Amino acid sequence: MQFDVFTLFPEVFQPYLDSSILQRARENGLIHVDLHNIRDWTTDKHHITDDTPYGGGGGMVMKAPPIFNAVEAVLGAPPCCPLIYLSPQGRTFTTAVARELALLPRIGLLCGRYEGVDERVIEHLVTDQISIGDFVVTGGELPAMIIIDAVTRFIPGALGDPQGAMNDSFTNGLLEYPHYTRPEEYRGWRVPPELLSGNHALIARWRKEQALARTKAKRPDLLKK
Ligand code: 9WO
Numbered sequence: 001m002q003f004d005v006f007t008l009f010p011e012v013f014q015p016y017l018d019s020s021i022l023q024r025a026r027e028n029g030l031i032h033v034d035l036h037n038i039r040d041w042t043t044d045k046h047h048i049t050d051d052t053p054y055g056g057g058g059g060m061v062m063k064a065p066p067i068f069n070a071v072e073a074v075l076g077a078p079p080c081c082p083l084i085y086l087s088p089q090g091r092t093f094t095t096a097v098a099r100e101l102a103l104l105p106r107i108g109l110l111c112g113r114y115e116g117v118d119e120r121v122i123e124h125l126v127t128d129q130i131s132i133g134d135f136v137v138t139g140g141e142l143p144a145m146i147i148i149d150a151v152t153r154f155i156p157g158a159l160g161d162p163q164g165a166m167n168d169s170f171t172n173g174l175l176e177y178p179h180y181t182r183p184e185e186y187r188g189w190r191v192p193p194e195l196l197s198g199n200h201a202l203i204a205r206w207r208k209e210q211a212l213a214r215t216k217a218k219r220p221d222l223l224k225k
Contacts, residue, residue, distance in 0.1 A: 001104065001155055002032045003148050004081075006070050007111040008049055008062075010035035012141050022149060025158040033148065034074070038062075041069035050114055064118040067110070071125055075108050082127045083108040084147070085117070086140030090129030093147065095170040097130065101147070102154035109147065111140030173222055175214045177207040 005013065016022065017033055025031045039047050043065070050060040071083060084090075084107060091097070101107060110117070110126060122129070132143045152158050153165045169176045180191045194206040215222050 001030070001102065001151070002034065002106040004034045004036060004074055004106070004108045005111065005144055005148075006036050006038055006067065006074075006108065007139075007141055007144070008038055008113055009111075009139065009141055010037050013145060016145055016149075021158065022152060024160065025152050025155065028157065030155050030158050031148075031152050036070055036074055038066050038070050041066045041073065043069075053115065059115040061115055062112060062117040062121075064120050067117060067121050068125060071108060071110070079108070079125075079127075081106040081108060083110055083125060084128045084130050085110045085112065085122060085126040086132070086143040086147070087112065087116070087129045088131050088134065088136055090131040093130050093132045093143075093150070095150070095168075098147070098150040099154050101151045109140075109144040111144050113139040170222075172211075173215075173225060174211040175219060175222070177210040177214070 007013075013033070013035055017026065022031070022033075026033065039049050042049060048063070049066050050062050053059060053061045071079065075081060075083065081104065086109065110121070130143075130147065132146050137143065153168070156164065159165060165171055178192075180195060184191050184196065192206070194202055197203065
């Protein structure tokens with residue numbers, strides 16, 4: 001699966017893409033991430049990407065021409081794949097959306113900064129808007145990175161474990177059971193005896209009960225679904 005990211009700050013993606021699961025998924029050819037600096041598609045001497053808003057009010061708006069130039073150069077016109085704008089106004093990102101996106105061969109991710117992009121970009125270039133939650137951050141880069149991460153986990157083989165994301169929270173509609181590792185006792189706190197019993201049926205039952213109890217206590221809304 002290919003991700004084409006359009007951003008003014010491509011360098012913020014690199015360290016995360018070069019770590020852990022995403023690094024390995026890239027090395028194994030399961031995902032390919034291309035970072036495109038919108039500034040490279042400006043045509044003026046000063047490489048200007050933003051301007052003051054019509055109607056006043058302060059702040060800056062990302063200009064339409066460099067964004068159209070960048071996206072059309074990379075994805076074509078008409079575009080070869082969806083272009084997702086990361087915005088608090090989008091549909092909410094969930095595990096179901098991540099699974100759906102993981103089925104696509106390619107997606108574009110457009111990251112806004114400042115007060116956002118010229119509305120004509122959203123009307124005539126963007127095909128989908130996604131929000132990762134009801135809050136505002138400095139730009140769309142971190143939300144885009146979250147989408148790349150969550151989607152990659154649903155690409156077969158990306159987790160190295162044949163079970164993949166099967167046991168993750170939300171996949172079965174429940175929160176995860178508690179995890180423990182050595183030592184067996186730390187500062188007087190013991191690991192639950194069920195996990196030390198060696199009885200696999202007992203362990204499975206204990207984990208299921210824990211997952212249910214936690215979900216009931218912390219996220220009763222998930223049980224209703
Ligand atoms: C900034 C701002 C400043 C003064 C008055 C109003 C304002 N609105 C914004 C704003 O929404 N800025 C956005 C920053 C513009 C688009 C990119 N930015 C962004 C994306 N912030 N938060 C997101 C985001 C994306 C997906 N899911 C959650 C949040």
